[in-house]
């Protein structure tokens with residue numbers, strides 16, 4: 001159990017770091033988008049590279065930030081029933097959910113998106129638009145993001161198993177599901 | 183088990199999986215994969231078919247229209263944190279101070295203005311919710327009215343141009359986006375009026391649900407108040423005009439306008455002296471998590487709809503549609519009821535892609551104006567964001583509402599607004615001019631009188647002798 | 652007839668179209684193939700066509716065929732120039748050949764054979780399945796009078812043509828699809844192009860960018876392709892393969908016929924609705940032509956597949972153009988001129 005929790009701890013740290021990167025992508029994409037508009041209007045200059053980098057950063061924030069969002073337990077739920085059952089039942093729903101819903105899907109998607117990235121990388125795929133960007137960096141975000149979710153999924157699973165087995169991890173074992181705000 | 187049993191089973195499975203309460207994004211992908219593997223087992227398609235998933239996920243991530251989500255969320259988060267948005271609503275609230283329902287009117291109006299800026303429901307609902315829910319809670323609004331008016335006002339954006347739904351519908355109906363936008367103007371005003379009338383009704387019959395500001399919150403009338411209200415409102419109004427203005431001046435595309443608004447919000451926060459590095463840092467983090475959460479719902483949904491396509495879900499729906507009653511009005515009523523119920527299970531993308539292409543030729547044959555038809559569907563599809571328990575607007579609202587807000591209240595809060603939207607559908611059916619009046623029919627020249635006569639290259643020089651070698 | 656049953660097994664394919672159903676001419680070519688194939692095999696070989704986005708996004712269909720996650724795609728190969736510019740030759744290239752000439756190159760001139768080793772590396776077989784004819788040059792908010800007017804022109808145009816125009820100072824802008832109309836309306840961009848009158852009419856651009864330029868020199872005759880997964884093609888019984896190829900050819904004639912029927916009427920309606928027809932000025936066309944030839948040379952220097960195909964294409968084009976100037980063009984120009992005289996006399 002101890003080893004599993006050490007694993008969870010390490011993965012939390014990794015997701016944290018990627019979460020920071022994803023945060024910055026928000027600001028960067030926003031600044032670039034506003035900059036694009038100003039420059040195009042002001043000096044009639046722009047390029048598809050600067051347009052494409054916006055959605056590259058968007059893909060980055062979504063994929064690299066998803067595991068951190070999971071760690072914060074902020075992926076939204078239909079909590080019609082979930083909100084009214086006992087703490088233990090909630091733990092069980094989460095455990096079954098990770099084992100049967102989330103992990104198989106995310107493992108499958110990691111496995112599927114890797115060759116998708118590799119094909120683009122090997123062929124040095126570019127953009128169909130004049131002056132656009134290489135495609136592989138943004139395609140790499142897919143397997144990386146899904147793999148991070150797999151890692152974090154196991155981490156969350158182990159935390160809940162530990163709590164269920166009575167391991168005392170303090171009140172901050174994992175974050176209760178709640179709003180991401182305030 | 184036969185192929186045509188799969189689509190209804192998938193709908194059933196969707197409800198069951200989601201109700202368990204595991205995060206919606208992963209439940210959606212799980213229900214898709216569950217039926218996917220079942221279909222492979224039954225031989226409806228092979229494993230290779232699921233290999234289309236990476237392409238679909240990449241399609242979502244490379245859809246630059248979705249950039250509006252982080253941009254407008256960041257703008258909302260900054261406004262909310264530096265107290266600007268609160269000032270706007272407080273200001274409007276103070277003006278309507280003594281009127282019961284004053285804050286709700288303010289929310290509807292702000293929702294409409296926001297709707298004229300942004301085209302995606304997620305961006306609008308999230309920004310509205312972050313700004314106005316805490317204020318309404320503070321002044322003792324009934325929780326169901328508060329969540330309902332926010333979700334509904336947040337979804338107005340998809341009827342008011344610019345709108346992703348209208349773009350997709352126009353594309354599917356083969357009508358120009360410009361016509362769709364023009365046609366939607368009338369109904370969007372009608373909707374705002376309808377929403378306000380509802381609040382008026384509530385304030386008359388159940389005034390305790392929409393209390394006026396308490397006397398201690400109400401500032402004495404007079405110049406000091408007007409000045410404070412003005413000072414609170416001006417920056418936000420400037421910001422809204424900055425966003426709309428940059429589109430209007432041709433400085434920014436509607437998507438970029440969201441980023442311009444964020445830059446403006448930062449400047450306003452600095453000007454107000456409320457800006458801090460911590461504020462921006464928090465707003466970034468918040469925006470990242472909301473964007474990731476929203477897009478992962480779309481990723482989950484795409485797993486579901488790929489399998490739905492694979493089991494011939496579109497044929498199943500086509501079959502359901504084959505028993506349509508005759509007559510224009512009968513057809514319209516039936517179609518709208520059908521779409522209303524379908525919207526419980528499918529989101530507007532799927533309805534637009536699967537159902538609309540089957541309906542369009544039938545409608546065209548009946549002589550129904552396709553722009554009118556599209557706007558009708560657009561209003562109806564607005565309900566698909568509001569259906570408890572799976573409406574995406576309700577998910578988004580749940581995602582940002584404080585814990586003390588019960589999910590039950592969000593669901594029940596949505597119900598009256600569903601009926602208001604249906605009422606609007608009925609109004610637009612009996613009064614087509616509310617749509618067609620605003621469509622620019624262009625200069626009315628009879629095409630048959632037009633002669634196309636472009637200049638020809640000059641005739642060859644008569645003396646030129648062809649040379650053969 | 653067990654022998655016959657064996658020769659005609661039940662086969663069902665999924666075809667992911669790159670086009671939305673609303674583009675009824677182009678999308679319809681894919682459906683035409685499916686209909687013909689089913690009719691000619693007594694419904695034994697069925698192809699189900701899905702519009703863009705139903706299975707995969709329209710610009711991702713090649714990936715799907717290559718990986719075998721769908722059996723084939725109905726598309727325009729030049730959508731994939733990001734992967735390799737050589738794809739353009741299977742669609743259309745700036746100042747390339749018109750429908751007749753490209754048709755000849757692909758089917759009788761060895762074009763198909765020259766492209767084959769290239770398509771092999773993507774694991775697909777390309778069949779010709781439709782053509783749009785020469786396209787229009789798009790919708791402009793202001794007039795283009797000189798080559799200078801191109802400098803700083805914000806034009807939503809993709810692919811190869813974007814590279815050519817960039818040489819002349821055009822700012823090629825691939826903004827989001829839904830942003831085009833409002834951006835064009837407000838002057839955030841200055842111009843956008845689509846196909847020809849019939850398809851353009853649905854977008855309503857004439858209201859916000861009235862100058863309608865011609866010709867679309869970057870698409871002198873866009874060839875539509877049915878790209879089929881190579882293994883799937885080889886698995887087909889010989890009869891079905893013949894049927895599929897015939898159906899695709901049939902669709903080519905069918906689409907061209909349909910476009911030539913609907914475009915003239917649509918152009919009249921557009922002009923009646925306020926569109927201002929404008930030819931690109933000769934000096935502008937010449938500058939674009941020279942820029943295009945530079946791009947071909949530059950690309951040839953860095954891409955062996957491209958170089959091999961371009962040289963073959965260029966040689967064939969030269970022979971074709973010489974011949975077409977003799978009978979076709981003399982005949983056409985004379986008839987056009989006489990008809991124009993009659994037309995003016997009537998007024």
Ligand code: NA
Nearest residue numbers: 297339342344
């Ligand atoms: Na809107």
Ligand code: NA
Nearest residue numbers: 786845846870
């Ligand atoms: Na074109």
